[in-house]
Amino acid sequence: MSSDTVRKEPIEGFDDIPGTTLFDAQRARQGYYVNQFCMSLMKAENRAEFKADERKYLEKWPMTEAQREAILKRDWQRMIDLGGNIYYLSKLFSTDGKSFQYVAATMTGLTQEQYAEMMLHGGRTIENNRSKAEWARTGGPAFGGKK
């Protein structure tokens, strides 16, 4: 019987996927209090306290000022850049009465209507959206819209 294990998967190359932030251990560390703040919103009394004075509620969490600003502005992409994860952030946008689709759309540069239309037509195509090299060649994300 083998007494050791062998890694079969590469750990390199993840930064080559365009328009995508992988929530890895380093980002999880960076965003720890952003994400734990979001978790606190799973209790109705905390949601009420947060809504009453957002800034004051955020001061209780030892996060960076940049992280607080991103939360106050509901800048979802910035929250993700600073270590937030979409499933944690969902507690914040649920508190706001917003959906996953609404928040995802805000990060794409499309309007809500354009994004909804793209999804109704089969979603964003994979063609020319696989690598940063493709985006460098084509000038950015491909939409579409493929049934």
Add this chain to the structure above:
Amino acid sequence: MAKIVASVNVSHVPAIGAAWDNGKSNDPYWKPIFSGFDFSKKWIAELKPDVILLVYNDHASAFDASIIPTFAIGCAAQFPPADEGWGPRPVPTVIGYPELASHLAQSLILDEFDMTIINEMDVDHGLTVPLTLMFGQPKEWPCRIIPLPVNVVQFPPPTGNRCWNLGRALKRAVEAWPEDLRVVVFGTGGMSHQLQGMRAGLINKEWDTKFLDSLAGDAQWARSVPFIEYVRETGSEGIEMVMWLVSRGALEDKVKEVYRFYHVPCSNTALGHLILENP
């Protein structure tokens, strides 16, 4: 002896739960989605499983950032629905099977899977949406359910091959339980979707179809797919599909495809559904 008779794979999009709970299941957007489960509801009502082993991921509900178990098993007597920010879903409390779950945990650990044992846990849409799709709105869920949460939120999740092998170990563990039970394994989440960044909204029907075909066949290609391919081809949240390999690994090598359903869009997601039976 207990026996795994079938697997049910299904996406667990939270908007499905919200649509159902708010009485929107007959709206033009949602009707085709819920209709896709008419066959499945009949099929499972006739099958009458005694126990469901439900493989899903917790979406930062029961587990916060302080503890992130890669593989966990719910050994409690019951699991209430979680408050995910808008109040708990109005669905029945999940009734577990502590004796069987504890046996499974013991067997899996001896088979070198380092399970985290969970004795208190709220269950989120990852677990309750598949039950809504398969059973509608009963007063109580019709059988006992053992939750098996898998981390797919923080990179790296377990590999597809590891998930497959966990399924194999689950099969052995179930078959070592003396009671005559019909067991169905649910593998949930997926299919292609990306919820963040400039690439949000990504759908890859061709890849999803290839994955479904592989699972309905010998599944060896699906088992070999590396993490980066899921992310590149199916979006950052498409990685949930590794959980479909736990349920496939728990079946025999050759299976019968009973039903398949695929629909775009369901919110941001390609909704996939596959029922496989052991021969």
